[in-house]
Amino acid sequence: MHKLYTLVLFLIGMSFNTNxxxxxxxxxxxxxxxxxxxxxxxxxPDTGVEYAIVGVNNGVSIVSLEDPxxxxxxxxxxxxxxxxxxxxxxxxxxxxxxxxxxxxxxxLIIDMTDLPGDIQYYNWNPTFPALGNNVLNTCHNIxxxxxxxxxxxxxxxxxGGIIYLDLNNTPYFPEYAGAxxxxxSHDIYVRDNKSYSSEIFDGNLSVYDVSDKSNTxxxxxxxxxxxxxxxxxxxxDGLTVYTxxxxxxxxxxxxxxSDPSEMEFLxxxxxxxxxxxxxIPHNVHVWNDFLIISYYTDGGRIVxxxxxxxxxxxxxxxxxxxxxxxxQGAWGAYPFLPSGNVLI
Numbered sequence: 001m002h003k004l005y006t007l008v009l010f011l012i013g014m015s016f017n018t019n020x021x022x023x024x025x026x027x028x029x030x031x032x033x034x035x036x037x038x039x040x041x042x043x044x045p046d047t048g049v050e051y052a053i054v055g056v057n058n059g060v061s062i063v064s065l066e067d068p069x070x071x072x073x074x075x076x077x078x079x080x081x082x083x084x085x086x087x088x089x090x091x092x093x094x095x096x097x098x099x100x101x102x103x104x105x106x107x108l109i110i111d112m113t114d115l116p117g118d119i120q121y122y123n124w125n126p127t128f129p130a131l132g133n134n135v136l137n138t139c140h141n142i143x144x145x146x147x148x149x150x151x152x153x154x155x156x157x158x159x160g161g162i163i164y165l166d167l168n169n170t171p172y173f174p175e176y177a178g179a180x181x182x183x184x185s186h187d188i189y190v191r192d193n194k195s196y197s198s199e200i201f202d203g204n205l206s207v208y209d210v211s212d213k214s215n216t217x218x219x220x221x222x223x224x225x226x227x228x229x230x231x232x233x234x235x236x237d238g239l240t241v242y243t244x245x246x247x248x249x250x251x252x253x254x255x256x257x258s259d260p261s262e263m264e265f266l267x268x269x270x271x272x273x274x275x276x277x278x279x280i281p282h283n284v285h286v287w288n289d290f291l292i293i294s295y296y297t298d299g300g301r302i303v304x305x306x307x308x309x310x311x312x313x314x315x316x317x318x319x320x321x322x323x324x325x326x327x328q329g330a331w332g333a334y335p336f337l338p339s340g341n342v343l344i
Contacts, residue, residue: 050338080100085098107125138155141188154184161179206220207263233291234286269291
């Protein structure tokens with residue numbers, strides 16, 4: 001949510017050792033002359049070449065990972081200055097939100113079909129009659145589910161509540177599909193037509209049934225440990241959700257969500273060596289039985305979550321040689337590339 005001062009993109013290789021635990025090793029890095037925000041990845045379905053899509057204060061960077069030990073920027077898409085850019089992909093398209101007072105970038109849509117040779121892109125600024133015919137200018141975040149629906153969070157419309165878009169027919173020109181409650185959502189995760197909304201200012205993780213895009217139903221909510229719910233990610237089996245609160249000393253928390261109306265706290269994790277030093281967690285993602293977590297001043301952390309009631313750190317890579325409270329260091333960590341490499 002806050003300003004990030006790191007200027008470097010790290011790529012970390014993940015490998016098993018004899019104890020089936022992860023260690024992290026630096027493969028390469030790309031330096032920028034502006035602050036970075038979110039990071040996402042994409043693998044070309046035809047060539048298998050992997051790419052990083054990097055949110056930068058003044059635009060978006062497309063980085064080739066064809067040689068992961070020599071990551072190379074191919075394209076830079078300029079944009080209005082913003083601390084916050086978040087990115088997701090669907091098919092050959094990337095969708096980038098921008099959130100800053102005074103910006104009008106709307107939703108940046110990038111067609112990556114012709115990479116590495118070329119890209120096409122434009123800023124989508126629609127009006128939605130159902131939401132008052134005001135122009136979409138800013139959104140804080142986006143998620144795209146397995147059914148090809150995009151969910152915009154924290155926009156300048158619908159009170160910051162979730163807006164639904166259908167990408168199936170014309171992914172380069174999304175179609176409005178509906179909206180959820182007008183409750184500000186900072187981040188959103190969706191699977192099996194259930195959305196997990198991080199309602200940061202209410203301090204709640206709320207679960208909704210979004211199978212009917214015209215009639216969203218709340219299934220339950222839980223107040224996260226520091227009442228400042230920043231993001232959430234679901235386990236592969238769909239039984240556990242992991243949350244972050246973007247405050248000093250806050251934990252990554254695990255909840256049993258098998259019954260969303262009665263979510264049960266299971267465990268919480270903090271980096272052991274910096275407990276009580278005001279370190280701030282930012283984003284958590286789930287990769288198999290592991291949590292891949294970005295901490296501002298503690299870098300990337302890997303936590304074994306095979307037993308979600310007993311979270312154990314098994315790897316880390318610190319991208320900021322400092323410590324304590326602050327927003328220097330790691331904004332995001334992307335672990336879903338087919339190679340197993342992680343982008344920080």
